[in-house]
Amino acid sequence: MKALHFGAGNIGRGFIGKLLADSGVDVTFADINQTQIAQINQYKQYGVKIVGESSRLEIVRNINAINSKDEPAVCDSIQQVDLITTAVGPNVLAILAPLFAKGIIARLKAGNKAPLNIIACENMVRGTSFLKEKIFEHLSNAEQQEVERLVGFVDSAVDRIVPPAECNPNDPLEVTVEEFSEWIVDKTQFKGYIPNIQGMDLTDNLMAFVERKLFTLNTGHLISAYLGKQAGVKWIKEAVAIDTIKQSVKATMEESGAVLIKRYNFDPVAHSAYIEKILKRFANPYLNDDVNRVGREPIRKLSPNDRLIKPLSGTLEYNLPNKYLIDGVVMALQYRNDEDPQAVELSQFIDKQGVEVAVKHYTGLVDKAVIEQIVANYQ
Known part of the structure; x- marks a missing residue:
């Protein structure tokens, strides 16, 4: 399974990206920070320090990265993945919406009719539904109907404290997180099969x-x-x-x-x-x-x-x-x-x-x- 995750910051790497990679998903990070993109592609892994009563260091692998300003690269990735997630902050979702629309249309034109699910993992109520509204502003009525049929816009609730931490010179991508994490998704909104992701809980009362x-x-x-x-x-x-x-x-x-x-x-x-x-x-x-x-x-x-x-x-x-x-x-x-x-x-x-x-x-x-x-x- 392949996933495209927007946001390679601390939350993206320390929370959602980690859960995906831990579940055997090949994760492509999309971000505008070229330094981080280069580091991800160079090292192909990073450490996550989990701090609390039983502190430990865990390594995240199966990763690569692209620049989210590189429209052809993003559209190409959207054509191939099974899942798209975000951890970019609520204010950025509307900025990304036109790019999402182009990528989804490119996927459909390329003949990929496999279900695609999108989950915005943001600190906001029904963030994915908001993103969907913004994406649909850039689609024709016919395109909207096709997208409704093949793309699941799955709302979620996310909870993990991921504060900034001092940079580890031996691992510039290392991130520090608390032990607790909670990622709850609305199982009624998926299209096709629901991926089995460790740490992602399903509910019908989101x-x-x-x-x-x-x-x-x-x-x-x-x-x-x-x-x-x-x-x-x-x-x-x-x-x-x-x-x-x-x-x-x-x-x-x-x-x-x-x-x-x-x-x-x-x-x-x-x-x-x-x-x-x-x-x-x-x-x-x-x-x-x-x-x-x-x-x-x-x-x-x-x-x-x-x-x-x-x-x-x-x-x-x-x-x-x-x-x-x-x-x-x-x-x-x-x-x-x-x-x-x-x-x-x-x-x-x-x-x-x-x-x-x-x-x-x-x-x-x-x-x-x-x-x-x-x-x-x-x-």
């Missing part, structure tokens, strides 16, 4: 897992970063080592968890244990996870379907407490980082238009009382 991860891992991670930045620490593990921060992070995840319990009938005891597991992962002493890395891109994180506003909207839907989630929204609005374009844009928008206009513009919230509370807390 949204429950998507929101569980988004409302817990992503929400808690972000609150840890904001409170850690306020406390003047550099790493997430340092932030959650401060008891007041740990309790605030836990309280936030309990508010978002109450939404999940209502919406999906989660077992409260089991979800409480899941929250504790997340807190333990944040505290992993072997992971240097920078608070600015986690806190960056506040505009995206304030969007209606992301880790703050989506659970907050759920509390309004079910009439549940939301004090800590509101505090999280305020901290996102207050986030300042001159090296983060979104933080700069948000700050400038607030300076010109005011907080209330910013809240309505970026979050989509319409509840007057909640907006007033956010504005009051901000000021």
Whole structure:
């Protein structure tokens, strides 16, 4: 089996690419970093340091790489592979969509009518469905019908902390990851056979897992970063080592968890244990996870379907407490980082238009009382 994976960064190499290669899949990485591309093609392998209670080094093999700006090479690869995955960041999916469309059409014109499945492994809700919409913007009606018949657009939920780490001069491709990983895919969306990939779990109720991860891992991670930045620490593990921060992070995840319990009938005891597991992962002493890395891109994180506003909207839907989630929204609005374009844009928008206009513009919230509370807390 062959796979084309877009994104040869830490997450691509340390998570999805590794799971594919571990399952005997021949993996071609597509990226714009020519240095990494050359290194992959030179060494044909790299190490993954798995850190935790039983740290170890595992070697990933059966790999090669192409430049994703090399359209002929990408289209040629799409014609041959059985699976396409991505780990490029939500903002890049729309940029890649025209290239995907060209590659898929080239595959069909070449006469390859074997099913092809695409899985966007991103921190976003229904990322593959979003990618599909963008791809279809570049296809005719007839092409769309043919693609619908032969290409599966499979949504997924992914969870693994992969922070930046010091470069190993003996293995420049080496990446450090935590022990925990979770890759859950919607089995109802595949076309043809479902590949047997170690570490890829199947479900017919994906949204429950998507929101569980988004409302817990992503929400808690972000609150840890904001409170850690306020406390003047550099790493997430340092932030959650401060008891007041740990309790605030836990309280936030309990508010978002109450939404999940209502919406999906989660077992409260089991979800409480899941929250504790997340807190333990944040505290992993072997992971240097920078608070600015986690806190960056506040505009995206304030969007209606992301880790703050989506659970907050759920509390309004079910009439549940939301004090800590509101505090999280305020901290996102207050986030300042001159090296983060979104933080700069948000700050400038607030300076010109005011907080209330910013809240309505970026979050989509319409509840007057909640907006007033956010504005009051901000000021």
